[in-house]
Amino acid sequence: xxxxxxxxxxxxxxxxxxxxxxxxxxxxxxxxxxxxxxxxxxxxxxxxxxxxxxxxxxxxxxxxxxxxxxxxxxxxxxxxxxxxxxxxxxxxxxxxxxxxxxxxxxxxxxxxxxxxxxxxxxxxxxxxxxxxxxxxxxxxxxxxxxxxxxxxxxxxxxxxxxxxxxxxxxxxxxxxxxxxxxxxxxxxxxxxxxxxxxxxxxxxxxxxxxxxxxxxxxxxxxxx
Numbered sequence: 001x002x003x004x005x006x007x008x009x010x011x012x013x014x015x016x017x018x019x020x021x022x023x024x025x026x027x028x029x030x031x032x033x034x035x036x037x038x039x040x041x042x043x044x045x046x047x048x049x050x051x052x053x054x055x056x057x058x059x060x061x062x063x064x065x066x067x068x069x070x071x072x073x074x075x076x077x078x079x080x081x082x083x084x085x086x087x088x089x090x091x092x093x094x095x096x097x098x099x100x101x102x103x104x105x106x107x108x109x110x111x112x113x114x115x116x117x118x119x120x121x122x123x124x125x126x127x128x129x130x131x132x133x134x135x136x137x138x139x140x141x142x143x144x145x146x147x148x149x150x151x152x153x154x155x156x157x158x159x160x161x162x163x164x165x166x167x168x169x170x171x172x173x174x175x176x177x178x179x180x181x182x183x184x185x186x187x188x189x190x191x192x193x194x195x196x197x198x199x200x201x202x203x204x205x206x207x208x209x210x211x212x213x214x215x216x217x218x219x220x221x222x223x224x
Contacts, residue, residue, distance in 0.1 A: 001126040003144035004179050004190060006151025008201050009126040012144075012209045017067035017124040019214060020223050023116035024067035027109050027127035027134065028092075032083035033061045033074050034105070035095040039087060045094030054101045058108060065116050065123065084162060089174065093181035096128075102187050109134050122222070128182055131193035140220055142213065143192035146201045151175050 001013045010026060017024035035045060037057035043050045057074065064071040072080050082088070095101060109125075113135060116123040127134065131141035146154075152172035159166035182190040192198055197216065201209055217223055 001124060001142050001144065002128055002130050002132070002190075002192065002196065004128070004151065004175075004182065006155045006175055007144035007146045008154065008206060008209060009144055011206050012213060013124045013126040014067045014070065015206070015210050016213050016217070019210070020122060020124070020217060021120070022067070022122035022124055023065040023120040024070055025063055025065050025109065025112055025116065025123060025125045026070065026072070027105075027125060027130065029072040029080070029083060030061050030063060030105055030109065031096045032088050032092050033072055033079055034058065034101060035088050035092045036079055036083050037074060038095055039091060045091045045098070050095065051098050051100055054095055054098060055104055058101070058104045061105075061108070063112060065112065065120075067124070081162075085164065089178075093178050093185075097181070097185040097187065099187045106134055106188075128190045129188040131196050132191065133188045136193065139222060140216055141193050141196035142216070143196040143198045144201055144209075145198060148172060148175055148179075150202050 001009050003009055013026070014024055034054040034057050037060075038045055038050050038053050041049070041053045043053060060075045062073040064073070071078055072083060113123055113125060125135065131138055131143070149172065152168065152175045155175060156166040156168050156171045159171070179190070199209065199212065
């Protein structure tokens with residue numbers, strides 16, 4: 001499941017995993033955890049030393065792949081609330097663009113996916129380069145899209161629900177900035193895989209998107 005922020009990837013991916021009794025992995029959260037490690041070191045992702053700090057943190061990042069209780073740990077610390085804050089959001093694109101960091105984290109993600117498939121029989125993975133880079137042989141690839149304004153409104157609503165301050169204009173500008181950075185980076189830029197099904201979520205409820213995804217899963221014989 002790929003696509004830019006605010007398209008509903010996380011919500012529908014978790015619900016799809018629960019419905020299919022599969023594991024769940026949010027790869028974006030892993031990049032956010034590395035970004036948090038970089039920020040805690042007093043860097044911003046573009047400063048010298050950011051790559052080394054992020055690479056050192058790769059081994060400390062642990063993802064709980066239970067869709068009913070997903071969690072992201074940095075060492076033994078649950079950093080899920082902190083990695084969703086504005087500081088990490090502003091810096092994550094810079095850290096995600098570091099070639100060595102992406103290479104190391106992609107290998108880690110592939111290991112987690114292989115383990116989850118062996119143990120659970122399947123996994124729903126969300127991110128920005130899953131179908132194009134991480135698992136190019138995935139039996140089903142979906143790329144979610146939505147307008148800038150809709151995505152910004154969804155992101156702002158998520159922030160308010162989590163108790164974070166949220167200015168609509170600022171959120172919209174940030175959504176567009178991340179789109180530009182993620183789609184123009186040299187390594188694994190954001191784009192739909194050539195064989196991905198593109199699903200526009202404008203005007204669709206979460207239930208409607210989930211229903212369509214379950215239809216696709218069934219059509220491809222991915223569940224009994």
